[in-house]
Amino acid sequence: MNKKIVLAVAPIITFIGLVVFFWFALDNDPQKLNSNLIDKPVPEFALPSLQNPEVVYTEKDLPKELFLLNVWGSWCGPCHIEHPYLMKYSKQYSVPIVGVNYKEKVIDGLKFIEEKGNPYSMVISDSDGQFAIDLGVYGAPETYIIDDTGTVRFRYVGVIDDRSWHKKILPVIEHVLGKTLKPIESTE
Amino acid sequence: MKHFFAALMLAISFQVMAVIETYEFETEAQEQLYTEIIHELRCPKCQNQTIAESNAGLSEDLRYIVYQKVSAGEEKRDILAYMQQRYGDFVLYDPPVKPSNYFLWFAPIFVFIIILIAVLARVGRRKVTPDSSDDTEEL
Known part of the structure; x- marks a missing residue:
């Protein structure tokens, strides 16, 4: 009698287990x-500044x-879609x-930030893409969260918009900092 | 219909061969090593293509790095390690066995053993009652 119940229930439990497994796999x-x-340091690099090609940045800068x-170009x-959000959140x-600036001629990178605005505190020109390969970049845009010790804590592949900023980026920043971040009062 | 499929197969097979650049190597061995390595690395941008097959920009860059390293006389092991450091086990078509993927490597054997035990248990429990009366009559 007991065995019959086990035999009847086992397939149902297996089925439910698979449903749960595949449900999570959907995400x-x-x-x-x-x-x-x-949890590793930012790879070493020595690359020119996009705006002042005579200035060479290294990881120490x-x-x-x-x-x-x-990482953008x-x-x-998608980098064009992301750009206004970077402008907003940088303020x-x-x-x-x-x-x-990934795999791009300096002149094209410059044109982009001159026309659309520059959300960056500094822009590294990685025209041959070697630094991006050292970072493990496989598609732009990609955004890395790096802490005060120069350690990579998080990577986000894809466009930063309101949703991904609040759901993915900001929570990690707050977790790393150990405090909640309040937006600076907008002057609008 | 047959011809249609033949044509379709032909069309697909051309795509697979589409790699643009060719590199000059000093020795035949280096060229072979290069070909071997690019067929063992997965394009990180793609889902299931080697960097030899893929014409994504990133694959092109990675092929160039492999070319440079092979020309510089680096060993295959070191070149694969270089890629693995940057892109993880995903780039290797022959990933190492380690705790995080034990399940993938050993689950089939595990399931097989469970089935084997279940089958053996059933077979063992089955009462073998040969119809001896029939046999003896025949004899």
Whole structure:
């Protein structure tokens, strides 16, 4: 009698288990890769500033506080969508954003920030894409959260917009800082 | 219909071969090593293509890095490690066995063993009652 109940219930439980498993797998985007750099220092680099090509930046010139490292290029469609949000959040929050102009001629990168505005505290020109490869970039835009010790804490692949800022980026920033961040009062 | 499928297959097969650039190597061995490595690395941008097959910009860059490293006389092991450091196990078509993927490697064997035990238990419990009367009569 007992055995019959077990035999009857087992397939149902297996089925429910699979449903739960696949339900969670639905949220799992196969395009998303885990960064291999998490909890590791930012790779070394020596690259010119986009605006002043005679200035060479290295990893030592990066902000000494928590900052975002945003990989972009004007050739990248989603980067155009992301740009207004970076403008907004660079004004609203006191978190510096460092730009990495990825695989692009200096003149095209410059044109982009001159026409659309510059949300970045500094822009590194990675015209041959080597720094991006060291970062493990596989698609632009990508945004890295780097803490005050220069350690990579998080990588976000995709466009930063209101949703991803509040759901993905800001919670990690607040977690790393150990405090909640309030937007700076807008002057509008 | 047959011809249609033949044409379709042909069309697909051309796509797979589409790699643009060619590199000059000093030795035949280096060229072979290069070909071998680019067929073992997965394009991080794509889902299931080697960097040899993919014409994504990133694959092109990665092929160039492999070319540079092979030309510089680096070993295959080091080149794969270089890629793995940056893109994780995902880039390797032959990923290492480690705790995070034990489940994938061993689940099939595990399930097989469970089935084997279940089957053996059932077979063992079954009462074998040959109809001996029939046999003896025949004899």
